[in-house]
Structure formats: C-alpha cells, structure tokens
Amino acid sequence: xxxxxxxxxxxxxxxxxxxxxxxxxxxxxxxxxxxxxxxxxxxxxxxxxxxxxxxxxxxxxxxxxxxxxxxxxxxxxxxxxxxxxxxxxxxxxxxxxxxxxxxxxxxx
Amino acid sequence: xxxxxxxxxxxxxxxxxxxxxxxxxxxxxxxxxxxxxxxxxxxxxxxxxxxxxxxxxxxxxxxxxxxxxxxxxxxxxxxxxxxxxxxxxxxxxxxxxxxxxxxxxxxxxxxxxxxxxxxxxxxx
Numbered sequence: 001x002x003x004x005x006x007x008x009x010x011x012x013x014x015x016x017x018x019x020x021x022x023x024x025x026x027x028x029x030x031x032x033x034x035x036x037x038x039x040x041x042x043x044x045x046x047x048x049x050x051x052x053x054x055x056x057x058x059x060x061x062x063x064x065x066x067x068x069x070x071x072x073x074x075x076x077x078x079x080x081x082x083x084x085x086x087x088x089x090x091x092x093x094x095x096x097x098x099x100x101x102x103x104x105x106x107x108x
Numbered sequence: 109x110x111x112x113x114x115x116x117x118x119x120x121x122x123x124x125x126x127x128x129x130x131x132x133x134x135x136x137x138x139x140x141x142x143x144x145x146x147x148x149x150x151x152x153x154x155x156x157x158x159x160x161x162x163x164x165x166x167x168x169x170x171x172x173x174x175x176x177x178x179x180x181x182x183x184x185x186x187x188x189x190x191x192x193x194x195x196x197x198x199x200x201x202x203x204x205x206x207x208x209x210x211x212x213x214x215x216x217x218x219x220x221x222x223x224x225x226x227x228x229x230x231x232x
Contacts, residue, residue: 001170032217034217034218036153036218038153042224043203043222043223043224043225044145044153044203044219044222045222046208046218046219046220049208049217049218049220055220056220087152087153089153089155089218091216091217091218094158094167094216095155095158095167095168095169096155096169096170097143097155097158097218098155099152099153099154099155100152101152102152102153
C-alpha cells in the first residue's frame with residue numbers, strides 16, 4: 001500500500017500571499033496524483049489531477065507540480081475562499097486510492 | 109449538471125447492517141466507475157470502494173473487505189453500498205463520487221464529482 005504524507009499539518013498564511021503545500025508518496029506514483037479542497041460541511045472538490053492539470057473551473061492561482069514521490073500544490077495569491085483543508089490522493093497503484101492526512105490552510 | 113445524492117445513513121447498532129444509496133443524474137451513469145469515500149468525524153478522507161462502469165469489477169479497502177459490498181443498477185442510475193457487521197470505527201460521512209474517466213479511456217482516476225454525503229453512526 002502506498003502511503004501519502006502531507007506537510008505541514010497546518011499552514012498559516014495571510015490573504016494575498018503565496019501558499020505552498022507538500023505531498024510525499026512512499027513510492028513512485030508517476031504523475032497520478034490529485035489534489036482536493038474541502039471546506040467545513042462540504043464535500044471535497046477536485047482541484048488538480050495528473051499532478052499539474054487544473055480541473056474544470058479551477059482558478060489559475062492554483063497550480064500543481066511534481067512527479068514520482070514529491071508533489072507541491074501552490075496557491076499564488078490567497079483569497080478568503082481558499083482557506084480550507086487540502087488533500088492529496090494517489091491513483092497510480094490501487095487499491096487503495098490512498099489519501100494524505102490533509103493540510104489545513106488557515107488565515108494568519 | 110452532474111448531481112449525486114446519497115441516502116440511507118442513520119444510527120445503527122454494532123454488528124447490524126445498513127445499505128446506502130446514491131442517485132446519479134446529469135451524466136451517463138453507465139459510462140463511469142463510481143467510488144465510495146468516507147470521513148470519520150474530524151478526520152481525513154478514506155477511500156472505501158470502487159466499482160467499474162458495468163459492475164464487473166469491484167475493489168475494496170482492507171478495512172471493509174468482506175463486510176461491505178459495492179454494487180450498481182445502471183437501469184436506475186443508482187450506486188449502492190451494503191454495509192454488514194458494522195463497527196464503531198465505521199462511523200463516518202459516506203460520500204459517493206464519480207471517477208473522472210469515461211470507461212472508454214481505459215483509465216481509472218480521481219473523483220471529479222461528489223455527493224454531499226450521508227452520515228452513518230454505529231453506536232449502541
């Protein structure tokens with residue numbers, strides 16, 4: 001089973017600043033990596049798939065990079081609506097489709 | 109527009125059974141694999157199971173294998189999760205979600221549309 005590890009657990013950033021979230025896989029997942037955003041009381045929303053491709057209607061300030069075992073989600077200029085929990089998920093070797101434990105992005 | 113609506117959650121005693129349903133609309137249901145993902149209160153996401161577009165292939169997380177069964181009725185555009193021998197640790201919001209890839213691509217991928225979830229509480 002591939003383990004996904006996200007860091008940091010909590011990230012405090014001011015609106016307008018850049019946020020960088022990390023995700024590491026215990027073995028290579030190629031580029032089969034997705035990022036999701038989840039706000040309180042809501043379902044997750046797909047942001048990025050294929051490590052770097054934005055999903056439909058996702059703003060350009062969200063970008064993903066990486067391959068193999070190291071991945072990054074960058075939000076270039078934080079808006080108030082971006083404060084949420086972010087999860088990475090691998091879909092290269094499954095089952096299971098393992099998720100990271102999440103990074104909570106909070107307002108500084 | 110794509111819509112997924114889960115139902116069937118509730119409070120159930122340990123060892124008992126429950127069946128969740130997910131009604132799909134706004135897309136050709138029979139063309140996509142479908143997933144169940146759960147989230148325990150205050151915790152992260154845990155993938156539970158996936159079923160192929162035609163129901164011929166099913167895969168499960170180890171934590172539910174042998175106790176849960178995923179199925180679908182393409183004539184009714186509905187996904188199911190039969191949960192038997194429930195345990196306290198199965199308490200969670202259960203989401204159904206669509207696999208991103210049309211079956212003709214041959215790929216299985218992330219989940220691009222999600223329902224709002226249904227809460228299952230296992231407690232005596």
